[in-house]
Amino acid sequence: GEPALRSEVEGITTIAFVADASFDTTPLAQYVSLQAGQPLSIRAEQSTLKALFATGDFRDIRIEATPDGAGIAVTIRLFLNYRVGRILFTTLHGSDRARAERDLEIHAGDVLSLNAVERSAAAVQQSLVRNGYLEAAVDYETRFVRPRSLADVEFFVTTGPRAHIATVVFDGDTKPFTPQELINQMRRGPGKPFILADARSDATRIRTFLVRRDHRKADVDYLGYDYDKAAKTVTLKYRVSVGPIVKVEVEGVSRRSVRSVLPFGRNQPYSEDVIDRAADQILELYQQRGYYNVAVDTEGRLVDPNTWVTTFRVNPGQQYRLAAVSFTGNEKIPDKDLEKIIQTSPKGGISALIGKVLRRPTGVTRGQLSADRDAIESYYRLQGFPDAKVSTPVVTAHPDGTLTVQFIITESARTILTAVAIEGNEQVKTEELPKPRLQAGMPLNPQTVREDIVALQTFYADRGNAEVQVSPRFDVSADKTSANLVYVITEGPRIKVDEVIVRGNTYTDSVLILRKSELKKGEPFSYSNILEAQRNLYRLGIFRRVDIQPEQAGTTVGDRSVVIAVEEGNNLTVAGSIGLTKQPTLAISPLGSLSIAHRNLFGTGRYLGLELVKSRERNEAFLTYREPFIFNYDLPLQLTIFRSDSHRTGAHIVQSGTFVEVTKIARLQTRWSLRYEYRIGKCVKNPDEKNDLCALAETAIIPGVDPSVTNISISSMTPTFFWDRRDDALNPHRGFFTSASVEYAFKMFRADARFLKTFTQGSYYLPLSSRTTLALSGRVGVTHPIANTEVPLSERFTAGGENSHRAFPLDRLGTICETNEDGSVVDPQCVGTLILLPDGTVAPVGGNGLLVANVEYRFPIFSSVGGAVFVDAGQVYRDPTINFGDLRYGIGTGIRYLSPVGPLRFDIGYNPDKRKHEHRFSYFITLGYAF
Numbered sequence: 001g002e003p004a005l006r007s008e009v010e011g012i013t014t015i016a017f018v019a020d021a022s023f024d025t026t027p028l029a030q031y032v033s034l035q036a037g038q039p040l041s042i043r044a045e046q047s048t049l050k051a052l053f054a055t056g057d058f059r060d061i062r063i064e065a066t067p068d069g070a071g072i073a074v075t076i077r078l079f080l081n082y083r084v085g086r087i088l089f090t091t092l093h094g095s096d097r098a099r100a101e102r103d104l105e106i107h108a109g110d111v112l113s114l115n116a117v118e119r120s121a122a123a124v125q126q127s128l129v130r131n132g133y134l135e136a137a138v139d140y141e142t143r144f145v146r147p148r149s150l151a152d153v154e155f156f157v158t159t160g161p162r163a164h165i166a167t168v169v170f171d172g173d174t175k176p177f178t179p180q181e182l183i184n185q186m187r188r189g190p191g192k193p194f195i196l197a198d199a200r201s202d203a204t205r206i207r208t209f210l211v212r213r214d215h216r217k218a219d220v221d222y223l224g225y226d227y228d229k230a231a232k233t234v235t236l237k238y239r240v241s242v243g244p245i246v247k248v249e250v251e252g253v254s255r256r257s258v259r260s261v262l263p264f265g266r267n268q269p270y271s272e273d274v275i276d277r278a279a280d281q282i283l284e285l286y287q288q289r290g291y292y293n294v295a296v297d298t299e300g301r302l303v304d305p306n307t308w309v310t311t312f313r314v315n316p317g318q319q320y321r322l323a324a325v326s327f328t329g330n331e332k333i334p335d336k337d338l339e340k341i342i343q344t345s346p347k348g349g350i351s352a353l354i355g356k357v358l359r360r361p362t363g364v365t366r367g368q369l370s371a372d373r374d375a376i377e378s379y380y381r382l383q384g385f386p387d388a389k390v391s392t393p394v395v396t397a398h399p400d401g402t403l404t405v406q407f408i409i410t411e412s413a414r415t416i417l418t419a420v421a422i423e424g425n426e427q428v429k430t431e432e433l434p435k436p437r438l439q440a441g442m443p444l445n446p447q448t449v450r451e452d453i454v455a456l457q458t459f460y461a462d463r464g465n466a467e468v469q470v471s472p473r474f475d476v477s478a479d480k481t482s483a484n485l486v487y488v489i490t491e492g493p494r495i496k497v498d499e500v501i502v503r504g505n506t507y508t509d510s511v512l513i514l515r516k517s518e519l520k521k522g523e524p525f526s527y528s529n530i531l532e533a534q535r536n537l538y539r540l541g542i543f544r545r546v547d548i549q550p551e552q553a554g555t556t557v558g559d560r561s562v563v564i565a566v567e568e569g570n571n572l573t574v575a576g577s578i579g580l581t582k583q584p585t586l587a588i589s590p591l592g593s594l595s596i597a598h599r600n601l602f603g604t605g606r607y608l609g610l611e612l613v614k615s616r617e618r619n620e621a622f623l624t625y626r627e628p629f630i631f632n633y634d635l636p637l638q639l640t641i642f643r644s645d646s647h648r649t650g651a652h653i654v655q656s657g658t659f660v661e662v663t664k665i666a667r668l669q670t671r672w673s674l675r676y677e678y679r680i681g682k683c684v685k686n687p688d689e690k691n692d693l694c695a696l697a698e699t700a701i702i703p704g705v706d707p708s709v710t711n712i713s714i715s716s717m718t719p720t721f722f723w724d725r726r727d728d729a730l731n732p733h734r735g736f737f738t739s740a741s742v743e744y745a746f747k748m749f750r751a752d753a754r755f756l757k758t759f760t761q762g763s764y765y766l767p768l769s770s771r772t773t774l775a776l777s778g779r780v781g782v783t784h785p786i787a788n789t790e791v792p793l794s795e796r797f798t799a800g801g802e803n804s805h806r807a808f809p810l811d812r813l814g815t816i817c818e819t820n821e822d823g824s825v826v827d828p829q830c831v832g833t834l835i836l837l838p839d840g841t842v843a844p845v846g847g848n849g850l851l852v853a854n855v856e857y858r859f860p861i862f863s864s865v866g867g868a869v870f871v872d873a874g875q876v877y878r879d880p881t882i883n884f885g886d887l888r889y890g891i892g893t894g895i896r897y898l899s900p901v902g903p904l905r906f907d908i909g910y911n912p913d914k915r916k917h918e919h920r921f922s923y924f925i926t927l928g929y930a931f
Contacts (some may be wrong), residue, residue, distance in 0.1 A: 011039045013071035019078040027510050028052065030521075031499055032076070036049050040065055040072050047559075048076070051499040054563055056080055056111055058144050082112040083506075085150035091157050099131070100124045100157075109506030109568075112151045117142060121155060128159055132194040134234075135160030163194040166233035168858045171223065172240040176306075182240070185209040194234045199225065203238055207265050210242060216270035217308065218244030226493040242578040244308040246270050252314040258282050262312075275310055286316050290363040292395060292403060293317040299456060299490055322346050322364050322403035327699070329409035333383065342372035344405055344927045364403060369393045374383030375406060386480065387412035390670060413480040415444040422456075423557025424489035427465070434459050436487065444474075444483055456487060464524030466560075467492035495525040498559035504566045508542065508825075509603045516605070517548070518542060525550065537566065540628065541607075542600040544569040589616035597624075604628070618646035628664065637662050652684040653794065659713075671722040675757070678749060679714045681794050712792045715751035718743040726765065730928070738762035743746065745786075745795075754786040757795060759850075763931045773858045777931035779804075781850035782880045796846025797876055798833075802924035803931065804852055805874045806909035807890020809922050813843040814876040814887075816917055833876045842917055851887070854931060864898040870930075872909070888913065902928050 014035055017025035026908050031051035033044040045063050052061050060079035065072050091102055103123040119793040125353030128136035137158045144151050153770050165901040167190060168183050183189045186202040200805045203222040210218035223237040248262055254260055255262075261281035286294040295315045325344055327335050339345060344364055373390045380388035391408040398404070416442050422430055434455040438448050453470045461469035497541045500509040500519045517533035529546045537546045545567040550560050578592045584763045607626035609611045620643070627637040643656040657679030664672045712761070720741040740760040745753045759781040766774045781797050800808035814833030833847040852874030860866045872890045875885065894907035907930075909922040 003914070007651055008203050010690050011071050012036050012074055013068055015074045015076070017076050017078060019080060020767070021080050022147055023057075023078065023080055023149065023828065025078070028055075030514075031055070031501065034063075034074055043777065046090045047498070049562065051501060052076075052078075054499065054501040054503075054561060056503045080149040082144060082149055082151045084108055084110045084112055084153060085145060085148070085274055086152045088152065089157055090153040090154070091159060091243065092155075096128075096131070096159075099127055100155075101302045103127045106153065107567075109504070112142070114142065124155060128157070130196040132162045132164075132196075133159045134163050135193075135229075161232045163195050163227065163232055163234050165192050165925060166228065166231065168238070170238050171238045172242075174242060175239055177242065182206050182209070182498060193360065194225070195505065199236055200920065202236075206238070206240070208847065211267055213271050214245045214247070215243050216246040216264055216268070217241075218269070219243070237710055244302065244306050246310045247307060249309055249311045250314065251311060253286075253316060258285065258312070258314070261285055263310075270308075279312065282314060284365050284367060286314070287365040288363045290319040290321060290403075292315040292320050292364055309774075318397070318400055320363075320397055320403035323398075324404045325407075327407050327409060331409055332385075332414060333380070336377070336394060337378060338407070341375050342407075343368050344372050364395070364405065369395070369405065373407065376409065377601040380409075382409065382443075382445050384414045384445065385411055386444070415476065415480055415483050417442055417444055417485055417794060418482045420487075421485070421905045422487045422489065427491050427494060428460075428463075438485060444485070446552055449485070452487065456489065458528070460489075460491065460699055462524070462526050463527060464494045464496060464530060465491050466525055466527060495560050496520055497523050497525050497560040497562055499563060501563045502566070503563060505568060507568055507571065507603045508566070508600060508605070510604045511627065512540075512603070513537065515634070517564060518634065519548075519562055519564075525562075530562065533564070536634075538562070540599075540605050540920075542569055542571065542605060543567060543790050545624065558591050568600075572596075580804065591615040604864070618644065618648075620644045620646075630861045635662050653681065654684055655679055655681045655794065661894070669724045671720075671724075673720045673722075675718045675720065677714070677716050677718070678751065680712075681714070681792060682711045683793070710755050712794075713749075714745050714753040714792060714795070715748040716743050716745040716753075731898060732763075732765045732775075732929075734767050736762065736764045753792050753795070754787075755791045755795065756786060757781070757782055757783040757791075761931075768857075771860045775854075775856045775858060775929075775931065777852075777854040777856075779850065779852040779874075780882070782882075783848040784880050785848070791848055796833075796848065797850035798846050799850060799852055799874055799876050800922075802905070802907065802926045805854075805872045805888070805890060806892050806907050806913040806924060806930065807872055807922060808909070809919065812842060812918075813874060813888060814844065814847065815878070816842065831878045833878050836917060847876040847878045848880040851875055851882050851884075852875075856930070857897070861895075866896045866898070866903075868894045868896060868907075870894070870907075896929075899927075905929065 001686075003706060010026075013036065015036060015044055017028060019025060031048065033047035033051070034040070035044075038044070039698070045256070048063065050063055052058060058078050059081045059082060062077040062079075064075045064077065066075065067073075087101075087106065089097055089100060089105065104120045105123065106120050110116075112375075114247040117140055121140045125136055125138040128138070137160070139156045141154050141156070142151050143154070165188060168179070168186070170182065174182055185205050185208075187205060188195060188198045188202065188830050200222045201590070203220045207218050207220040210220070219239075221239045222345070223239055225234040226235050246264070248264070250258060250262070261278055263278045264270070268274065275298055279298050280620060283294055285298045286296075294317055297313045298310065299313070300308065322344070323346060325339070325342070325346065327338055330338060371513055374394055376390045377388060380390075386460055387409045389412070391410075394406040394408065396404045396406070417438060419440050420436050420541045422433060422436070425433060434452075436452040436455075438445065438452060449472050453472065456470045457468055468489065469486050470490075473486040473488050475486075477483065480862065497519060499521060500511050500514055500517070501599050505513060516536050518536065519529065519533050523529075530550070534546050534548050537543060543566045546567075547565045549563055549565070557672050574594075574596050576592070576594045578590065581908060591613070592615070593613045594613065595609060595611040597607065599609075601608055605628040607624070609624050611620075611622045622640055622642045624638060624640045626639075629635065630637050638661045639658070640661075641658045643654075645654050646652075657677060659675055659677035659679075661673055661675040666672065718741055720739065722737070722739040724735075724737040726735040726737055738761065741758070743755075743757040743759075744814050745751070745755045745757070747754060761777070761779040763775065766776070768774055783791050783795065783797070785791050787913040798811040798814070800813035801810035805813045812834065816834045817832040819838065833845060835843050835845050837843055852872070854870060854872050856870040857869050858866060858868045870892050872892070873887050875886050875888055876884075877886070888911075890905055890909050890911055892909035894905060896906075897904040905926055905928065907924045909924070911918060911922070912919055913922050
C-alpha cells in the first residue's frame with residue numbers, strides 16, 4: 001500500500017490503500033470521505049465503501065483502523081474483481097469469428113462473470129448451429145492472471161461439418177406453379193449451405209414471388225428442417241397456399257382518375273385493411289376535387305376458383321366550389337381571428353392561381369372539417385373559455401354548384417384571472433422565482449399554465465430539487481367568469497452530487513471523463529446537467545456508449561452519487577472515400593480521400609489525424625492535432641498544418657500554412673471560436689500557357705489587380721459565432737441557423753497582407769404544411785483593405801455554383817471587362833470581378849463585396865423523392881460597397897432524393913438576363929441542400 005494523505009493533528013493521521021494485486025490507487029482518493037485530521041466516523045466509512053464499490057473494480061473492501069500513537073492510521077484493503085483480459089477462439093476465423101464475437105456477452109475490460117462466460121459459449125454454439133454447423137460444440141477455459149487481476153477466456157470450438165440443403169418439401173398445392181419454380185426463388189436452395197435465417201427469409205421470398213404475380217392472398221410458412229446426420233444434409237419444409245389471382249376493378253369513374261390510391265403495390269399482399277384504406281383515400285381524393293357528397297362502396301367476390309375481384313364503386317355526385325365559411329355564436333371572438341386557425345376557406349386570387357399551378361387540392365373534406373372543429377375548440381380553451389363547444393360543421397350544397405360551411409359555436413363564460421400567486425416556496429424567495437407568464441386580468445389559458453409549471457420545475461431542478469412538484473390550484477367563481485390561480489410548490493430536498501464514479505474505461509483516463517462531464521461533488525444534482533454531461537462525453541468521439549445514472553440516496557437525504565458508465569470505441573480509425581468531381585471548363589475526374597486518425601492518444605482524449613485528398617485538379621493534405629482542454633478550462637484546441645495544390649480556371653495555386661483554433665460550445669446550440677492562421681500562397685506561372693492567370697496578373701494585364709497579391713503571406717485572427725436551431729441538420733423543416741465572422745489580417749512573421757474581412761450568413765426554414773418547407777437564405781460579405789494595400793486573390797469573394805447563385809456556374813457571378821485579341825482591356829476604366837482570358841475562358845478574380853439571397857420552396861413528389869423551385873439573387877462587387885441595383889437574378893427547379901447520407905440534389909438554374917460570355921442554363925448534381 002501507499003499513503004495517500006497524512007496529518008499530524010489528532011484523529012486520522014494516515015490513509016493508505018492496500019490491494020491484493022497490482023492496481024493504481026491514485027484516482028481512488030477522490031472517492032474517500034475519510035480525511036486526515038478528522039475523527040473516524042461510521043458515516044464517512046459508509047460513504048467511502050459505497051463510492052469504492054460503485055466503481056465496479058472490487059469484490060470486497062475492508063477498512064482497518066490502527067492506533068499509531070499520534071492518532072489513527074486507516075488502511076483500506078482492496079480485493080480486486082477479476083476483469084476479462086484476452087478473448088481467444090480456436091479454429092474460428094474470418095466471418096465465423098466476427099459473428100461469434102458479436103454473440104458474446106463478455107468484452108475485454110468487463111468484470112468477469114463466469115455465468116456470462118457460460119452464456120457466451122452457449123450463444124456461440126447456437127450461432128454456429130444457425131449457420132449450418134449442426135454438430136458444433138463449444139467449451140471454454142478461464143485462465144486467471146492474479147498479479148494483474150485479469151482473466152483470459154479461451155473458447156474451444158469444434159464446428160463439425162457444415163450441413164447442406166438436400167431437398168425442399170412443400171406442404172400444399174403449388175399450382176399453377178411447379179415446386180421447382182418456387183425453389184428457384186430461394187436464396188439457398190438444394191446444394192447450398194444451410195443457414196437458418198435464410199431458410200426462414202426464403203419463405204418471404206417465395207411469397208413475394210407469388211404476390212408479384214397477383215396471387216396476393218398467398219401464404220408461405222417455414223415449418224422447419226430434418227437433419228440427416230449420415231449425409232450431413234437437411235430437408236427444408238414449407239407450407240404453401242397459393243390462393244387466387246386478385247384483381248381490382250373500378251366502377252362509376254375512370255380507373256385513371258383514382259389510380260394513385262388504388263391497391264396494390266408491387267409487393268403488397270391482400271388484406272381487408274388495405275381495401276378499407278383505399279376506399280377512404282378514394283373518398284378523400286374526390287372530396288379534395290370538390291365532390292363533397294361522394295360515396296364509395298367495395299365488394300369482393302370469387303368469380304372463379306382462381307380469380308378474386310375487388311370492386312370499388314364510386315358515385316362522385318355533383319362537383320361543388322366552396323363559396324363561403326361562416327361562424328355563428330362567436331360573440332367575443334371575431335370571425336377574422338377564427339379564419340386564421342382553420343384550413344377551410346374559399347380560394348381566390350393569387351392563392352387559387354398557385355393552387356392550380358401546383359395542382360393543390362381545393363375541395364373540402366370531412367377530415368379537414370373535423371380538424372377545423374377541433375382547432376376552434378382548442379383556440380377557445382386557450383382564450384379562457386373552458387366550456388366552449390363547437391358542433392359538427394353544417395355543410396350546405398346549393399343548386400348553383402356552390403358549397404357553404406357553417407361552424408356553430410357555443411362560447412359559454414370566459415374565465416378571467418383576478419389573482420396569480422405562488423405558495424410552498426420555503427427555500428427560495430418568491431421574487432427569485434421565474435415570474436409566471438399568466439397575470440391578473442388575463443384569460444385562463446391552460447397551455448400557459450403548463451408553461452409556467454415547466455418553468456418553475458426547471459428552475460428548481462437546476463438548483464438540485466430533483467423531486468420538486470408544482471401543481472395549479474384554481475378557485476373559480478360560480479359563474480366561471482373569474483378565477484384565482486395558485487401555483488403550489490412541494491420543493492422536496494435539495495439534492496447534491498455525492499460521488500461521481502466512472503465505470504467501463506479500460507484505456508481512457510478517468511480524469512478526462514470527469515472533467516468533460518463537468519459533474520462535481522457538492523454541486524446541485526440536476527437531470528439537465530446529466531444530459532449535458534452525456535452530450536459532452538459523446539462529443540469526444542471516443543465512446544460507443546455513454547450512460548449516466550444516479551444511484552440511490554447516499555448517507556444523507558441530500559446526497560446522490562452519479563455513475564458514468566462508458567463503452568470505449570476503436571481509437572485508431574482508417575477511412576477512405578472515392579467519387580467524381582467537375583470544375584468549369586474541366587472534364588469529370590475521380591476524387592479520392594484517405595484519412596487515418598487516433599482519437600484517444602494515451603487515453604487523454606487527444607486527437608491526431610492525417611487526411612489526404614487527391615484529384616486531377618487538386619492535392620490536399622491536413623495534419624490535425626486536437627487538445628480537449630486548455631489548462632483547466634473546457635476549451636478544445638485544434639492545431640492543423642495543411643498544404644493545398646489546386647488547379648483552377650487559368651491558375652495554379654499552391655497554399656501551405658497552419659492554423660490554431662479554440663472552440664467553445666455553449667447552450668442554445670451556439671458555438672464560439674477564435675482562430676489564428678498563417679498561410680503562404682503562391683500563384684505558379686506556366687510560361688507555355690497563354691491563359692495563365694498568374695502570368696497575366698504579374699504583368700499587370702488584369703485591371704485593378706496589383707501583381708504583388710499573386711504571391712503573398714497572410715497572418716490573420718478570426719473570431720466566429722455560429723447558432724444552429726434547425727430541427728434536422730441534413731434535412732431541415734423548421735428553425736434557423738446563422739453565423740458571423742470577422743477576419744483581421746495584420747503584419748506578423750513577414751506576412752504582408754492587411755485587410756479586415758467580415759462575413760455573415762443565415763438561413764430560416766418555415767414549414768408551410770406537414771411536408772412542404774419554405775427555405776430562405778442570405779449571405780453578406782465585405783472586405784476592407786488597410787493602408788492602401790490590395791486584398792489577396794485567395795481572400796476575395798466569389799459566387800455562383802450549386803451552393804450559391806445557381807443561375808451561374810461555380811465562381812462565375814460578377815462583371816467582366818472586355819479584352820482585345822492581344823489581351824489588353826477595351827475600357828481601361830473597367831474594374832471587374834471576372835476576367836476574359838485570351839481563349840475566351842472566363843476566370844474569377846473576385847471582389848471585396850458580396851451579396852447573395854435565396855428563396856426555395858421544397859415539396860414532396862413521392863416516397864423519398866422531392867422537388868424544389870427557387871429564386872436566387874446576388875452579385876460580387878469589386879469595391880466593398882453593396883449596390884442593390886446591380887443584382888443578378890435567376891430562377892430554377894430541382895429534384896432531391898433523400899438518401900441515407902443526405903439529400904442527393906439535381907438543380908437546373910436559368911439566367912433570364914443572359915449577357916455575353918454567360919450561359920443561359922446551369923446544371924448541378926451534388927449531395928446536400930444548398931443551404
